[in-house]
Amino acid sequence: MKLIFERSRSGRGLGLLPPCDVPRCELPENARRTGRPALPEIGEIDLGRHYTELAKQTHGVNDGFYPLGSCTMKYNPRINEEMAALPGFTGIHPLQEEQTAQGCLEVLYRTQKALGEITGMDAVSLQPAAGAHGEYTGLLLIRAYHQARGDLARTKIIVPDSAHGTNPASAVMAGFKVVNVPSDEHGFVDLDGLRAAMGPDVAGLMLTNPNTVGLFDPNIRTITDIIHEAGGLCYYDGANLNAVMGIARPGDMGFDCVHVNLHKTFSTPHGGGGPGSGPVGCKEFLAPFLPGPVAEKKGDTYAFAVPAQSFGRVRTFCGNFLVVVRALTYILSLGKEGIPAAAQGAVLNANYLMKKLADGGYEMAYPGICMHEFVMTLEELKKETGVSALDVAKRLLDFGIHPPTMYFPLIVHEALMVEPTETESRETLDEAAEVFLKILDEAKNDPENLHTAPHRTPIGRPDEVTAARTPVLRWKAE
Amino acid sequence: MNTPNTLKYSKSHEWVKELDGGVVEIGLTDYAQDALGSLVFVNLPEEGDPVTAGETFADVESVKAVSDVYSPVTGEVLEINEDLLDHPEYINEDPYGAWFVRVGNVTEYDELLDAEGYEALCASEE
Numbered sequence: 252m253k254l255i256f257e258r259s260r261s262g263r264g265l266g267l268l269p270p271c272d273v274p275r276c277e278l279p280e281n282a283r284r285t286g287r288p289a290l291p292e293i294g295e296i297d298l299g300r301h302y303t304e305l306a307k308q309t310h311g312v313n314d315g316f317y318p319l320g321s322c323t324m325k326y327n328p329r330i331n332e333e334m335a336a337l338p339g340f341t342g343i344h345p346l347q348e349e350q351t352a353q354g355c356l357e358v359l360y361r362t363q364k365a366l367g368e369i370t371g372m373d374a375v376s377l378q379p380a381a382g383a384h385g386e387y388t389g390l391l392l393i394r395a396y397h398q399a400r401g402d403l404a405r406t407k408i409i410v411p412d413s414a415h416g417t418n419p420a421s422a423v424m425a426g427f428k429v430v431n432v433p434s435d436e437h438g439f440v441d442l443d444g445l446r447a448a449m450g451p452d453v454a455g456l457m458l459t460n461p462n463t464v465g466l467f468d469p470n471i472r473t474i475t476d477i478i479h480e481a482g483g484l485c486y487y488d489g490a491n492l493n494a495v496m497g498i499a500r501p502g503d504m505g506f507d508c509v510h511v512n513l514h515k516t517f518s519t520p521h522g523g524g525g526p527g528s529g530p531v532g533c534k535e536f537l538a539p540f541l542p543g544p545v546a547e548k549k550g551d552t553y554a555f556a557v558p559a560q561s562f563g564r565v566r567t568f569c570g571n572f573l574v575v576v577r578a579l580t581y582i583l584s585l586g587k588e589g590i591p592a593a594a595q596g597a598v599l600n601a602n603y604l605m606k607k608l609a610d611g612g613y614e615m616a617y618p619g620i621c622m623h624e625f626v627m628t629l630e631e632l633k634k635e636t637g638v639s640a641l642d643v644a645k646r647l648l649d650f651g652i653h654p655p656t657m658y659f660p661l662i663v664h665e666a667l668m669v670e671p672t673e674t675e676s677r678e679t680l681d682e683a684a685e686v687f688l689k690i691l692d693e694a695k696n697d698p699e700n701l702h703t704a705p706h707r708t709p710i711g712r713p714d715e716v717t718a719a720r721t722p723v724l725r726w727k728a729e
Numbered sequence: 730m731n732t733p734n735t736l737k738y739s740k741s742h743e744w745v746k747e748l749d750g751g752v753v754e755i756g757l758t759d760y761a762q763d764a765l766g767s768l769v770f771v772n773l774p775e776e777g778d779p780v781t782a783g784e785t786f787a788d789v790e791s792v793k794a795v796s797d798v799y800s801p802v803t804g805e806v807l808e809i810n811e812d813l814l815d816h817p818e819y820i821n822e823d824p825y826g827a828w829f830v831r832v833g834n835v836t837e838y839d840e841l842l843d844a845e846g847y848e849a850l851c852a853s854e855e
Binding site for chain 2: 416657658659661715716719720
């Protein structure tokens with residue numbers, strides 16, 4: 252399809268922008284453009300068609316099943332949007348006087364409290380703008396803690412080999428050296444390997460639990476004890492919190508700090524720029540280091556406060572505020588009964604779909620009960636038929652299903668990682684299972700049809716290699 | 730799968746070639762490049778950097794994933810193959826020609842396999 256710049260015709264325009272109703276303010280001469288910006292000029296009808304065409308080329312939760320493992324692509328309830336669109340929230344300015352923004356401050360405060368309760372943490376900062384940003388912030392907390400004690404020898408962060416790639420990346424960004432520890436044959440942290448990595452240079456551990464293969468590590472208390480005995484801190488990556496929210500709390504598992512993804516677990520928009528939000532929570536002893544401002548309640552009024560030894564901001568103002576409004580709406584809609592019920596539904600749905608696929612002939616990387624997601628290995632299927640995880644993923648598109656996460660975690664070969672979430676009905680899961688089994692049948696009888704899939708999408712197989720080797724990121728006028 | 734007899738291999742899929750003067754050349758095996766798929770990015774150390782046997786010294790990115798490359802020896806980087814930075818596809822096209830680094834002052838070797846041993850290792854990973 253054409254870019255909006257290619258649709259542009261000189262002199263066209265539309266009336267969507269209101270007339271200026273504030274006094275004009277001129278920029279200083281040296282900050283002014285010398286020419287007009289090359290913005291597209293387009294009529295309203297063509298603009299509408301352009302974005303409709305773009306929308307038709309995407310797949311969102313409103314289009315169909317979206318079992319993208321570890322991403323928790325759950326339905327985003329409409330009431331979230333209704334609350335976020337309230338004029339008291341949209342018309343606010345972050346530099347307004349606190350006494351004129353009490354409602355917004357209350358939203359921040361109550362969300363901090365609710366997330367603290369759900370994760371078992373004493374203090375929460377809503378600043379981080381996404382999951383990896385939350386990881387980074389959590390690691391800065393760990394660093395600030397060790398530095399404040401004058402313990403500068405702690406330079407290593409322990410990361411299991413099944414971790415999300417963002418974990419080692421965040422640790423390196425925060426100035427740490429990453430030490431990988433292996434998983435055992437069940438997909439859990441290898442305790443001997445973990446003990447062997449301990450020493451006075453260990454700053455902390457980053458762990459996702461349930462882990463990346465969809466299993467709850469039964470040794471979690473032993474793991475966090477091992478780290479604490481070595482003088483390190485434990486960081487909980489909340490990527491998979493959806494499996495346990497309202498049932499098990501990272502704070503009770505021995506973790507000292509966490510991040511949660513509002514765009515996964517708490518039903519705020521995910522993908523396509525979100526924007527995301529990755530609040531960080533911590534135990535009391537880390538609270539003085541949190542990035543500020545955080546919302547506080549004094550008597551009946553709310554105010555911003557910067558924690559005493561804060562290492563500084565990680566984002567402007569107080570994070571993605573309207574995303575926080577959506578998350579609080581979700582938490583209050585579900586309540587203390589609904590939150591654990593959602594987690595239970597997520598686990599039930601994953602096990603239901605896993606059983607159907609396992610019975611139908613798909614090989615599970617770790618057979619048995621899973622948590623909110625499961626990982627299949629198509630290694631044997633590829634050997635037998637030549638059909639890869641990529642082929643199966645591409646073929647799913649033909650049936651209006653977003654592919655699962657592919658080739659991750661790296662410890663499973665030809666991996667497909669499936670996370671249905673609690674918001675899918677039994678009928679949707681049954682239909683998806685049928686499609687998966689039909690594709691398995693095709694793999695055995697008509698593998699060529701899978702190698703060339705998808706057949707019904709606007710774009711078949713984009714050339715990912717050329718796109719990565721020689722990316723074209725900018726359109727330029729002729 | 731191509732596994733030249735003249736090279737030694739690490740269990741983490743790097744090859745080692747002995748050059749004159751105690752210098753060794755290090756690269757990724759044919760098996761590794763095939764498993765990773767088309768490579769789109771390579772990160773190399775700098776000349777003069779120390780490398781440690783069993784520890785990561787470079788990383789490669791394919792459309793599937795980013796993977797660490799481990800040094801089979803302890804020593805000092807004498808030279809890097811700068812061509813790879815612009816042409817990661819050379820690793821796919823000619824894995825045993827596309828060396829990553831040349832290392833000197835080698836003081837320690839990781840446990841290395843001969844071609845036969847390495848092929849057996851790959852077969853067991855299949």
